[in-house]
Amino acid sequence: MGKARKRSVEFSAHGAAMLRQVFPLLGTLAGAGAERDKSGNRQLMFSQYAALILVGLFNPALESARAIVAASGLKKIRKATGGQKVSDGAFSEASSVFDPQLLDGIVKNLRARWHQQRILANPQLGSVSDRVLERLIAVDASVLSALPQIAGRIAAKNKGQWRFHALVHVLDGLPVAAKLTEEPGAKGRAERDVLADIVATDQIDIPKSDDGHLFLMDRGYRSADLFNKLQAAGHDYICRLNRTDGKLIKPPKNGTTVELPQLPRLSEEAKAMGVVADELITLGGNCGASKIGSDHFVRRITLVPPSDRASSARQGRVRTDQTGRDELVLATTLLDLTAEEVVRLYEYRWEVELFFRFLKQVLGCKKLLSAKTSGVEIQLYCALIASLLLALATGGDITRRKFEMVCLYFAGWADEEELLEAVSKQPP
Structure with missing residues (x-):
């Protein structure tokens, strides 16, 4: 970090x-x-x-x-x-x-003032350059519930729950776009669909740089279809994958005209960090319930911290979870950065978790005051x-x-x- x-x-x-x-x-x-x-x-x-x-x-x-x-x-x-x-x-x-x-007008006015104040303060995040810092947007969603006595009076179709989707600008630590959807989401795709809609309709309240935004996402957003839309809109992303996602792109055979981009060499620093693989892949239709494969080069970085390496007693035993206790598999369109730089950038996805913790634990929005979606929106x-x-x-x-x-x-x-x-x- x-x-x-x-x-x-x-x-x-x-x-x-x-x-x-x-x-x-x-x-x-x-x-x-x-x-x-x-x-x-x-x-x-x-x-x-x-x-x-x-x-x-x-x-x-x-x-x-x-x-x-x-x-x-x-x-x-x-x-x-x-x-x-x-x-x-x-x-x-x-x-x-x-x-x-x-x-919304009051929120936008305050957000613009806060963003300007942060820029004038010249904040720093480790060795992250100002140009990259301006691009970082951490994305996630969290379920909010009505108070029990209110939920008891709501029809069972939504059970008094909503999902709050937030795009948090890492520089500011606060959302630059947000949306509320009723639970349960349609076929579990609400998070990906909401992000795609926010990007398509240009609802992000900060200017888009020449390089676009850089979205930091967890596994709930893993979808070749979403990745294609982000890339087509001129944005980059770093998203966590399951270990089985993606198929390795093999070097072209003699006589073919396909030219694969060259990734930076795996440095000793990356190896010490635990990076065990850095490769180009293509995502198929089984990634995130998407029937559409990736239409651009996707880089997959696999990191297994030394403390989580398989011991002799555990070798050959298949883990029961998706990626391993601390194993990190990332997909990204950033082909020029080193593997360790990509991993460090992804750590800033934690900003959206900090925002939700502040919203629920400090401001007290863990429970909602209204049984109506419009009332929940006003509270948020x-x-x-x-x-x-x-x-x-x-x-x-x-x-x-x-x-x-x-x-x-x-x-x-x-x-x-x-x-x-x-x-x-x-x-x-």
């Missing part, structure tokens, strides 16, 4: 002011979704609804929709959210009245807004302890001086 990122921005009074913008930011939504209210009776506006969800995100004690509704009548919360106490019925109905996409948009504001305020260096101090600050238990001291503290 490369060196830890440099801290980009020290937390300051400006950071605290940035956190205080969380509720005023939503003021632009005040009249949104009230078009059908011709008589002017609607009291719960979109801005207040989204603000109440943010109150729940910044207050771990509010673990359910009923808890948020009960707290909505408190004086400080009414002042922050710009509305009166709401009822359970109004809060539940709001998820189907308001359009989640109206929050609010979570992205909270994540971006925290990143802008702290320079991206946010831990669970620091987030707890932010929550205490919003609750009035910690003042700005104590917040600055806690959030500026460097890890031991």
